Amino acid sequence: MKKLKFILLFFFIFISGAAADVKFPLMISNDLKYSDGKLLVDTANMQFYLVKPNWTNVLEIISTWNGLDNQNKISKNPGNIQIQKSFILNGNLILLALENDNLHFIELDSELNLINNLIIANLNNSPGTNAFDLVPYDTTHFFLRVNESLYSFIKNEDLFIYEIKDEKVNSFNVIEDNSKPKLALIENFSDFNMLKVENLKGEVEFQLRLSSGEINNIQQFNDLLLVTSYIEGANSTLLEVVNLKKREVTFSDYFDVQPENLAFSQLRNGNVQIACINHDKESIRLNLRELQNFSELVNYSSIKLNEEINEPISLVFVNNLYFALFRNYIIAFNEDLVIQLNDFVQLGKNFKTTPNLKIYNNSLLISSTYYSEVFNLEQNQYWMFYSLLNYISKYIVPLILLLFIYIYYMKFRKQKRLLREITELPSSGLMIILNKTGEISRINKQARDLLGIESGIPLNKHILEYFTLAFTSELKAFVIDGLLNNLYITKKIMLRKENQNFEFVFSFSPIWSTSGSIKGYLLNGYNITEQLERKRISNWAQLAHDMQTNLLTIKLNAEQLHSEENAENQSRLGKILHQVNLLQRRVRDIVTVGRSNKLELVRTSAEEIFNEVTGEFDATVFPTITINMNYTNFDLFCDKPKLIRAIRNAIENGIKAIPDQKGRIDLSSWTDSNYYYFQIKDNGVGMDEELKKKILTPYFTTSKDGSGFGLGTMIIQQVVELHYGKLNINSEKGKGTELIIKIPKNIQSKSR
Structure with a gap:
């Protein structure tokens, strides 16, 4: 039995240790860190570009190299310009930079040679923070939004020709409607937003009025446009779904999340799935919903994340997975809300702004203006084994432990019930159970009555504190002897209580545990006064039987004297006869008890x-x-x-x-x-x-x-x-x- 307990204990420790580092199908390891700029990658040619902020003490503002080994690195300082935004377009690096309030469109090749440098706008009267979006249409045509101005760029040989398409654009995207490329534009007004869908010639095909809010994003899924806008006062994000065929808004709802914590994907059944990270004071949850028939949310599912996971940063859908970035974790899950990646990574202290996420060649690139980091994204070959261990530790081990606890509890309860029943049996006599330190853990009514312990008096004190009555002094000495020697002892003790003598036989015995140590003591006492009295009465009955003959003789002689007519003798004989009758009744009582x-x-x-x-x-x-x-x-x-x-x-x-x-x-x-x-x-x-x-x-x-x-x-x-x-x-x-x-x-x- 002891060997079995040891084996089970070792198994539980092993399972707990193995399951402590829970694994998933994917795992990441840190590879490269760039603490001074934004890293961009041309995945087609594996060309990397590092664009640093314009610190006065930094000579190398832009660097490029091919491959992850940083070989053939080229670095240049483009001069006294302030880089606002950087993009990769057709394998080249695009910079939007300010020089004397003029916005330059700069194009550099893979060796940082200048291809184009166009002044496209003067931002002297622009707001403090400039907004830029670049969306390519094909290799020769792309659109660029600078604040509220939308530019169209068309490449002619190596030169770009651009024109302003619109000057009140809050957000835009290139979409496809009836198999034709079109532009979806959002214009912002004081109390509403206007969605315009126009062809590449600038002709408006239809427009819809939308709710007001700071437009964050426009995404297309087949015939649906998903427009998200941030409602600053309500601290929530509004999602409006536009059906391009019906040319109407078919769904509108608020989500209590920041726009960066909301992401979308298209399921195999054609429905759009909405994922979000809900964060409140009590917990962080990952939630999934499905937009059915363009207008109804169904199939809600949710999981609660560990309490150790801190504030969410962003949520994106990349390569058929949702990637959730937190200040101290990276989590990836699929469209069934099954966790695929769950690794501890300190992101919060490095990324001051919302970063971009990109996957290429089994690498995970997370980049922002001032910091970038590349992780190796690998398949975990042993994830099923670790998942099994996790399952065992999470479900099987607790069940086994609960089973063992239940078995031991039932044994303990059975023993406790048996002990209680034995304690309360009248035939058990006086019984007190002590713990190993001599404190009372259980006492029956007979013991309470003898020691004068009323029901309201608390127990769990040392037994010697309850020997307060004078007649218990000999019993107290007996208990002290038992506690000091840890041996089984027995003794007959006479107790005089309320002017009556009671004879008891007391026994004091240690209670041993399975390990051989003392876990308590048992004090037991039996009142043998009645048995002794019955024995005495039995002897009296025999004596009374013999006395009856003598009393009968006295009575017969007294009756003969009664026949003599003497007043004095008659009085005396009456008294004698009366006393004899009383004695006879006393004798009959004794005989009755003894028979x-x-x-x-x-x-x-x-x-x-x-x-x-x-x-x-x-x-x-x-x-x-x-x-x-x-x-x-x-x-x-x-x-x-x-x-x-x-x-x-x-x-x-x-x-x-x-x-x-x-x-x-x-x-x-x-x-x-x-x-x-x-x-x-x-x-x-x-x-x-x-x-x-x-x-x-x-x-x-x-x-x-x-x-x-x-x-x-x-x-x-x-x-x-x-x-x-x-x-x-x-x-x-x-x-x-x-x-x-x-x-x-x-x-x-x-x-x-």
Whole structure:
């Protein structure tokens, strides 16, 4: 068993360690960093260009090389110009640069030789931040937006000829409508945007009014134009979908994301998929929705990212994958929202503006104006193995652990329940369970009653703190001995509580764990007072049997003296006979307790029983006590002498409870379908709740003068139990006591 536990423990540690570095189909490794400029790549020729900002202390503003090994690197300083934007067009480097407020269009070849340098605009009155967009139509024709002016460039041999197409363009794109190239232009007005679709000749074919907002992007998917605009006050992005065939807006909705955290792709079924990164105070989630029938969002799916992932930077769709950039992570997922790449990368501290992302030759290029970084994008050959380990660690291992926890919990619960049941059994005696430091962890009612620990007193303290009563000093010393020696010990201890002596046999034993260390202690005690008393009573019964002969002889001789007519002798003989009768009843009580528990059933009646009982009470002896009988007569089977003895003892107890010997005893009987009832009721002092709890305790007596031995009630209870009956005691302080003896009608079948 121990070997199995060790193997399982080793397996769990291995799985947890292996799954800690979760892997996916793709992984990246850092290859090249460019901390001082923007890196561009001509993927057709693998020509790289690094364009640096115009720092006065930097001589090399533009560099180029072929391949990733940086060989044949060429660097140049284009002079006193401020580079605003850089593009790759047909394998050449395009720079938009300012010189004395004039915007230059500069074209350089792969060796940084100047091909074109055109002054296309004066930006003296332009806003503080200039906006530039370049969209190629073919190898000889492209469009360039400078702020709100749209230029058309057509290349004639090595020279570009340009013209202004429009001067109020907020955003644009080259689209295809009815298999013909066209321009989609957005013009911004104070309270709305206007979409215009025109052919390359500048003829407007149709236009639509759109909601107001800062236009961010125009994308085409078949016959749909997706126009996104940023609503600054609402901190959200508006998506408007234009159906080119119907020439109307078929869908419009807001997304609570920045425009850079929204991306689109076209699914195999022709529908457009919308992906976004939702970020709030509680979590970051990746969400996917599908635009169906140009107008309805369906198939919503979402996953929550790990809490360690920080603020999102951008989301783009490249090479059939969504790439989500965060300040400290790069995540890629497919159109089914299955994670393909999940790597820790510190992007936030390097990229101050929203970067561009490009994939080429198994490389991932992330670039911005002041910083660029190239990562190796590789297939992870062991991703399925690591995914399996991740699955096992995420689902199987917890299930196995839960199963083990459940098994051990059920064993613990079973043992705990068994221990609780054993503790609460009356036959278990006094029981206290301690932890290894000696503090009480469980205690039963018998122990609480003995030590005087009420239910409201908190446990979990050292057991010695609860030995506060004087009579527990010997028991306290016994427990200290057990705690010091860690051995099983037993001892008989006499405890005197409330002027009564109780004899106990105590045992103190350590509880050992499977490892051999002590995990607790058990203190157990049995009250043997009743057993000892029964043994003593048995001896008394034998003595009483012998005494009956002597008492009979005294009584016979006294009766002979009674025949002599002498007044003085008659008085004395009356007293002798009365005392002899009392002694005989005492002896019969002792014999009754000491005899075997065997019933001798005879047929009798309630009337006979009451007549014989009342006949034992001489009115001259009890002149102030009235015994009233109001009974219903019935026949029954019982042990007649024993039942008479029980009822007589109940009457005697009632007489003792009547102050100044003045009062009455009411005897009643009745029957129902199951029981015969005998009621003995007095108008004595009655009992409070505390006394009622003790009245059935063997040998308990309320006698203050030592004349009682606690046998009367014990005999009543014993006789009732022998008859398989029940004893009910009802009493109220100051009003009297009522005893009801119930004898079952089917006693003959029970006594067989």
